[in-house]
Amino acid sequence: MAKNLLSIKDLSKDEILDLIKFSNNFIDDEGNFRKEDLFPDKTVANVFCEPSTRTKSSFAIAAGNLGCSVIDFNIDNSSVQKGESIFETVDALNLMGVDLCVLRHPESVIQELADALPKMVFINAGEGSISHPTQALLDMKTIMDHKNSLDGLKIVIVGDLDHSRVTSSFVEGISNFSFDSLTFSGHPEMCTNYQSPSIGNYEPDMEKALQDADVVMTLRIQHERFKEELNLDLETYKNAYQLSSEKLEHAKGDAIIMHPGPVNYVEITEAVYDSENSVIRQQIANGVAIRMAVLSRFLSG
Numbered sequence: 001m002a003k004n005l006l007s008i009k010d011l012s013k014d015e016i017l018d019l020i021k022f023s024n025n026f027i028d029d030e031g032n033f034r035k036e037d038l039f040p041d042k043t044v045a046n047v048f049c050e051p052s053t054r055t056k057s058s059f060a061i062a063a064g065n066l067g068c069s070v071i072d073f074n075i076d077n078s079s080v081q082k083g084e085s086i087f088e089t090v091d092a093l094n095l096m097g098v099d100l101c102v103l104r105h106p107e108s109v110i111q112e113l114a115d116a117l118p119k120m121v122f123i124n125a126g127e128g129s130i131s132h133p134t135q136a137l138l139d140m141k142t143i144m145d146h147k148n149s150l151d152g153l154k155i156v157i158v159g160d161l162d163h164s165r166v167t168s169s170f171v172e173g174i175s176n177f178s179f180d181s182l183t184f185s186g187h188p189e190m191c192t193n194y195q196s197p198s199i200g201n202y203e204p205d206m207e208k209a210l211q212d213a214d215v216v217m218t219l220r221i222q223h224e225r226f227k228e229e230l231n232l233d234l235e236t237y238k239n240a241y242q243l244s245s246e247k248l249e250h251a252k253g254d255a256i257i258m259h260p261g262p263v264n265y266v267e268i269t270e271a272v273y274d275s276e277n278s279v280i281r282q283q284i285a286n287g288v289a290i291r292m293a294v295l296s297r298f299l300s301g
């Protein structure tokens with residue numbers, strides 16, 4: 001296994017399957033997370049330079065469950081506010097004995113940090129619009145929980161794909177498996193990078209895209225990443241690209257509905273979020289188990 005998890009491409013197919021299987025060990029029969037004092041001598045720093053609820057909290061819970069000391073680094077109350085760079089910041093944590101840095105950053109800095117600080121382990125918790133490997137792992141675990149396999153599935157991803165690090169890492173991960181189809185859908189101006197994809201196909205008509213789908217992943221519009229807001233009429237957008245109960249009828253009856261969160265209820269109705277098909281809340285819980293597996297493997301070197 002690689003020293004750092006910077007991209008899902010750092011993992012082989014067998015390593016992906018191993019991490020998913022290993023993560024199941026951290027959930028007991030009642031669905032609670034096991035607390036194991038496996039790494040009492042390790043210190044993990046959670047360094048988030050972009051907002052997060054699920055990823056940051058689940059890494060902190062996962063590290064705590066494994067017996068690690070956890071530094072919940074608050075960038076807004078740190079010396080970054082006095083002009084210190086991210087490199088100086090993480091180097092300072094390294095010098096103070098932090099073993100593993102979980103980093104979310106709007107820019108591609110993690111590779112350079114990992115190269116500069118070889119004694120520290122780095123886990124990517126979100127790199128701009130580029131990648132989010134542990135999200136891809138928890139998404140693949142959630143699919144396996146419901147479909148038993150990552151092979152043979154009709155998968156649809158719909159929404160603001162251009163800004164979605166969730167999509168790019170998921171596509172890299174799922175490309176290790178023999179899916180039946182992988183269909184990208186969404187407003188053409190939010191899917192400019194997916195209209196001639198190297199794998200899968202683009203279908204701008206969401207109802208056609210959903211036909212017989214096994215897995216439907218919905219994504220919010222990431223307004224915070226647009227250089228210029230699109231001139232969108234919200235009701236027209238919802239008519240075309242909001243996953244409603246009516247549109248869901250085009251998918252298979254046992255299709256699972258996914259969303260990495262946070263949900264804005266523009267891309268999905270509350271009724272679909274709350275439906276039996278929705279596994280969105282399970283994705284959140286799976287984040288803890290997957291991150292316990294990732295931290296265990298990468299802290300073990």
Ligand code: CP
Nearest residue numbers: 052053054055260261
């Ligand atoms: N899915 C995800 O990354 O959520 P957060 O931004 O809340 O961490």
